[in-house]
Amino acid sequence: MRTGADIVIEGLKKAGVKVIFGLPGGAVLDLFAKLYQAPFEFILARHEQGATHMADGYARATGKVGCCVVTSGPGATNTVTGLATANMDGIPLVCITGQVPSSMIGNDAFQEADTVGITRAVTKHNYLVRNVDDLPRIMAEAFYIASTGKPGPVLVDIPKDIQRATSDMPIPDEVNIPGYKPATAGHPKQIAKLAEAINRSKKPLLYAGGGVISANAAAELTALARKARIPVTTTLMGLGAFPETDPLALRMLGMHGSVAANNAVNTCDLLIAVGARFDDRVTGKVSEFAKHALKAHIDIDPSAIDKSVRVDIPVVGDAKAILSELIKLVEPIEREEWLAQVAKWQKEFPFTYNRKSKELLPQFVIEQIYELTKGEAIITTEVGQHQMWAAHFYKYTRPRTFLSSGGLGTMGYGLPAAIGAQIGLRDQIVVDIAGDGSIQMNFQEMVVAVEHDLPIRVIVLNNGHLGMVRQWQEMFYGKQYAASVLQQSGRGRVERIKSRRPENYLPDFVKLAEAHGARGFRVTTKEEAVPTLRKAFDIPGPTLVECMVKPDENVYPMVPPGASLLEMVHSLA
């Protein structure tokens, strides 16, 4: 007879789990007692949110299901942001939470929270295990649901008594859930219809999202684009799905998209969305989005079809399978006029900044990272201006190399995600491009990088502001910088404080890194950037480089919220 805790270990082994991220606590100690002897690498995070982002970064970088184990109550509630991040971006996670004993559920017991109730809206599915005999089946289902269809996080909440109870029920080899039958192959008629539309189109455009990466369909997307000569724009989540060094790459579209990509959306006669969901940050004003185009949509999630934009040719199914079929059916057409038009936009309006500036600009720092890593690093980001610059000034050529919280926009994601990615891929260069606001949200996880001697590089682009908030306030809120200033000078109106600190910047990120056991460096001038970055990239363990960049640099181009993609702002000047 084995216990519930034994069954969890068996389920994890059977699912092929190698690494578990988490943090123990009272309600999950029976499981941790078994983990003590189990053959997994256990990564002790310092906050449960960090553990979920690590599992998420691990999953995005490796394509495997990320796994985390935490305790009841606050342990479980701390995972909510991590689960929501993964849920919005379709990242496969299995999160196991301890729960107070069954007999005490509902009694407001110590460290009790209604975990399945709280996480219902931020998971693909969740379970509260009520009977140990159900646990083997639930373990198998959890991994199956997390990794199939549109992937997502699954949470399994296991009361303490269930971890101790015994059962002989085997873990099933196959899963059969009556209400869960994800689509796989696309409908042949729809695929043929789409191929015909492509062959007829004079100005087609591929619009690829994170679904292409989830489906491991980047090679198929690239083959299709190259065979039929179709330019490709990707969403933030889709970066790396198509090599950005290819002449057909129009790079990112949307609110901070390239002129070429947004112009192509406005001009194309056929828009083919693949694994993308017409997010509001992509479409701008929906009624104006690709107004002149016939719209096709390949997606594994039937609810994504017609959600915000009505499409003419929906194809529900796995992107890899559908694109493979399409490649066979499309004709190689040169489309010289269209490609010349697109090339002209690319040449005229590349992502750019003031290269002549003597000041240290954030875009410049990212370009140097691109050069230094030869474009081969895995980049993680936090959320804000630096995230957009990381999308603009680093070119992604492989899938699973740009890890960022696209849907939820979770500040504090990048550092733990970098740790998770580096744990999964020890031989890769992993760089977290961060802002000074975001990095403070999960800095405690730096200890984990130190403990495991992970050579992650954290580049803090310190502009002394919550930069994206500052930019919106400058552009749309009459330059009232309410609560977006982190520099000690310039604080005050909203917070009613007058800092008497001698230091303008708090915290001192170099000291902070060193307090955690990592090496810290500071760059204050343009000239220092390359030598310091080089030094930081050569050290074996984790390093942090704090770059004191221009405080009021903005991200351009920008489509104002709610405006059409035609209304791009290129600069305020």
Next chain:
Amino acid sequence: MKHVITLLVENQPGVLARVVGLISGRGYNIESLNVAPTQDARISRMTMTVPGDDRVLEQVMKQLNKLVDVIKVADLTKRRYLDRELVLVEVAAPPDKRLEVITLAHLFGAAVVAVQEKSLTVQIVADQEQISEFLELLKSFRILDLARSGIIALVRTEARSSTD
């Protein structure tokens, strides 16, 4: 427009919360809701009426379909179906008014299920149109209390075979 949606769901704790949470979380209102097991004890049928335009309902149905515990979803509004609701209504009926209430009830095929000193409790099982007509007429007697079961509905078999 009002839509009648039926779902077959796994008969498990938490499923109702999942379905209701999804609908309320997206800002839609459920006007009536009924849940009970089917002939297969592992499966329950939920019937609900949700106001909203076709586009809204299409999205609601797709989202419901995505729930792992939901086996089948159908919008009956566009199909041939039977619907019934049970209503218990207590009507003020002093002895001199009793006969009038009883006559009215009989005209609607309703039954008097309890008699009190100054009131009668009437039960009606009917479709929505009949129920609203009946309740409208009862108003002149003063309705003291009312409980409705919510609509339950089934697709007519011949219609079902032609569309499924």
